[in-house]
Amino acid sequence: MTAVAGAGSRAAPRGDPFVPRPFVVRRHRQDTRDTWTLVLEPADGATMPFAAGQFTMMQAFGAGEAPISISGDPARPEVLEHTIRNVGAVTRALVHAGPGTELGIRGPFGTGWEVSSGRGGDVVFVAGGIGLAPLRPAILEVCADRASYGRVLLLYGARTPEDILFGDDLRRWAADHAVDVQVTVDNGQHAWQGRVGLVTQLVDRGGFDAVNTLALVCGPEVMMRYAAMALRARGVAPARLRLSMERNMKCGVGLCGHCQLREYFLCVDGPVLTYDVLEPLMSRAEL
Numbered sequence: 001m002t003a004v005a006g007a008g009s010r011a012a013p014r015g016d017p018f019v020p021r022p023f024v025v026r027r028h029r030q031d032t033r034d035t036w037t038l039v040l041e042p043a044d045g046a047t048m049p050f051a052a053g054q055f056t057m058m059q060a061f062g063a064g065e066a067p068i069s070i071s072g073d074p075a076r077p078e079v080l081e082h083t084i085r086n087v088g089a090v091t092r093a094l095v096h097a098g099p100g101t102e103l104g105i106r107g108p109f110g111t112g113w114e115v116s117s118g119r120g121g122d123v124v125f126v127a128g129g130i131g132l133a134p135l136r137p138a139i140l141e142v143c144a145d146r147a148s149y150g151r152v153l154l155l156y157g158a159r160t161p162e163d164i165l166f167g168d169d170l171r172r173w174a175a176d177h178a179v180d181v182q183v184t185v186d187n188g189q190h191a192w193q194g195r196v197g198l199v200t201q202l203v204d205r206g207g208f209d210a211v212n213t214l215a216l217v218c219g220p221e222v223m224m225r226y227a228a229m230a231l232r233a234r235g236v237a238p239a240r241l242r243l244s245m246e247r248n249m250k251c252g253v254g255l256c257g258h259c260q261l262r263e264y265f266l267c268v269d270g271p272v273l274t275y276d277v278l279e280p281l282m283s284r285a286e287l
């Protein structure tokens with residue numbers, strides 16, 4: 001099997017990976033009309049170290065379990081942050097879990113972004129919608145070690161200005177950490193002074209040394225496909241281009257096969273994979 005991104009930097013669950021650990025919601029913040037961030041602490045006091053890009057299986061008792069990426073700071077494993085969009089039964093129960101609610105967490109699972117492999121060069125983050133949440137830990141990692149990187153760009157596309165996530169972070173990353181934050185929206189009302197258009201158009205504008213760039217992409221699959229093509233056209237090497245893939249996931253440990261993509265189980269071989277692995281899979285329909 002081809003080497004996958006993140007294989008070297010992943011953290012593993014403590015104990016039995018099928019047994020959820022109790023976590024208590026400490027803070028509950030509404031980010032946009034359909035998205036909330038939960039800050040959780042372990043009820044058993046044991047931290048959950050994780051690598052940027054990994055996910056957990058979050059369980060709302062009585063409603064079910066869903067894979068959700070960790071959106072918090074890898075340097076602060078004492079708290080676990082998740083940013084969740086309310087799309088169905090499980091995510092509805094999770095976003096309505098207020099402070100004091102106990103949730104079950106399994107993980108962390110999957111591969112990480114391995115952003116530190118980009119030290120010495122430029123880093124381009126390309127995010128679409130809630131795809132900014134899985135990238136946030138990697139951006140925080142770069143900001144904490146900013147001098148080790150060249151130019152850092154965050155290209156972010158949201159549906160409307162009201163759907164823009166982490167506004168305070170975006171301002172802080174730009175002001176305090178010299179991150180070139182470029183935001184575009186699909187639909188901007190008259191009050192919106194920023195860009196309107198696809199996030200892939202921001203890739204074409206450049207501002208990075210493609211040959212020496214690590215590019216990390218997360219968003220809806222169609223957006224990732226076109227962003228990857230644009231990054232390739234600019235000269236980013238397929239092995240330096242990483243995407244986080246979403247598929248139906250149940251077990252988290254590569255046993256049940258729900259997330260199989262040809263020979264890969266995305267819960268263990270992914271969700272972060274390099275484009276040299278993904279390109280032949282993404283260009284085939286129905287995989």
Ligand SMILES: Cc1cc2nc3c(=O)[nH]c(=O)nc-3n(C[C@H](O)[C@H](O)[C@H](O)COP(=O)(O)OP(=O)(O)OC[C@H]3O[C@@H](n4cnc5c(N)ncnc54)[C@H](O)[C@@H]3O)c2cc1C
Binds near residue numbers: 065068087130249
């Ligand atoms: C590795 C991984 C990481 C993820 N990280 C996050 C995260 O950080 N935050 C987050 O909010 N979600 C994330 N997801 C997606 C999340 O797991 C699903 O939205 C969730 O499982 C839906 O469960 P549900 O029971 O609420 O909705 P369901 O009843 O399963 O679905 C309700 C409706 O929403 C649609 N739907 C399901 N999933 C999605 C989706 N991803 N996007 C759009 N529509 C969808 C379904 O087709 C259906 O029409 C991640 C998924 C994976 C595989």
